[in-house]
Amino acid sequence: QPLLKTAKIGQVMEYIDSCPSTQILAxxxxxxxxxxxxxxxxxxxxxxxxxxxxxWDSAPQKGIWMSVILRPDVVPQKAPQFTLVAAVAVVRAIEEVTGLKPEIKWPNDILLNGRKCTGILTELQSDADGIQALIIGIGMNANQELEDFSPEVRDIATSLKMMDGKTVDRQELVRSLLFYLEQYTNLYIEQGFKMLKIMWESYSSTIGRPVRARMAKETLEGIAEGITDEGVLQLRTNDGKLHGIYSADIEMKN
Ligand code: BT5
Structure with missing residues (x-):
């Protein structure tokens, strides 16, 4: 099988046996x-x-540790949504290859049974002319056993293999992931976030639920009502106020 099902993403591929971080290299x-x-x-x-x-815990040969360089012709305000678009691509790839049903926890976590199996990190290179490059980092736990994780994350992490006992073919996972990344980033660049927002919400574990949002300067509790077209989380606190959250760590409350 050819490795790639894409026209652009992955046509140039830098494969390195070991490195400090693919983000730094990218x-x-x-x-x-x-x-x-x-x-x-x-x-x-x-x-x-x-x-x-x-x-970020990156056990040798057990996961997919990668960064994708994109050079979209969009304003910097459209950058944060790439994390959400990539999250939809991750979910679709995991579904396609394993049949598992992951959920997205806003903004950048992919969960299986409430445990994190993938994290996404979108970084920006920009100057006065706008975005020079977006670096989308994706770390996906594929074939780890519990003991492959460092002790700090054992209580919160999981891998695809830990869910169904099956060793997953990482090449197949990469092929599928790059395919959906290309599809959905193109869709976002050409048509905006509307369509993808609907997909994102259908996979979200956050929307409609009581959550606690920890931010740099404060913590808010309330119901996560939705996300805006800008990818901003809308949180309704008990006093009825609606807060726009740009960046936070979310805990589900039950
Ligand atoms: C993220 O950050 O989830 C973004 C992770 C991005 C990793 C990729 S791998 C390829 C590329 N190169 C890099 O150097 N990075 C990217 P955040 O939401 O801040 O979550 C970090 C937290 O997740 C940590 O503090 C741990 O609690 C937890 N964690 C660390 N390693 C984990 C793992 N392998 N699986 C699940 N959780 C983990």
Missing amino acids: HKFAQEGAPDGTVVLTETQTAGRGRLARK
Whole structure:
């Protein structure tokens, strides 16, 4: 089977056995002029990172650790939605390859049975002319057993294999993921967020539920009512006020 089902994403592929972080490499390649759709893929990361410089656990040969360089002709305000668009692509790929039914927790977590199986990190290179490159990092736990995770994440993480006992073919997963990433990022760039928002909401574990949103300066509790066309989470607190949340860690309350 050919590796790729795409016209753009992954046509240039940098495959590295081991690296500190595919994000760091992708930033460097983007600065050096790597084309739209370049993919950086590795077997293990020694300094994988999440948001706010958190650590990302990247067991050797067990997951998909990759960063995609995109050069969309869009205004910087349209960048955060790429995380949500990528989340839909991740869910579709996992469904297609494994039959499992993941959920999305706003903004960047993909969950199986309430545990995180994938995280997404979208970073921006921009200047006065606008977006130079978007670096979309995706870390997907595929074939880990519980003991492959570092102790700090064992209580919150899961892998595809831990869900159904089956070793997943990582090549097939990459092929499917790149296919849906191309489909949905194109759809977003050409037609905006409307269609994808409907898909995103259908996969969301957050919408319609009571949540706690931890932000840098405050924590709010309420019902997550939806997301806007800008990808902003709408949180209704008990006093009836509607808050627009741009960035936070969400906990489900039950
Ligand atoms: C994320 O951050 O979820 C974004 C993760 C992006 C990782 C990819 S891998 C390829 C590319 N190269 C990189 O260096 N990064 C990207 P955040 O929402 O901040 O979540 C981070 C938190 O998730 C950590 O503080 C842990 O609690 C938890 N965590 C760490 N490793 C995990 C793993 N493998 N599976 C599940 N949870 C994990």
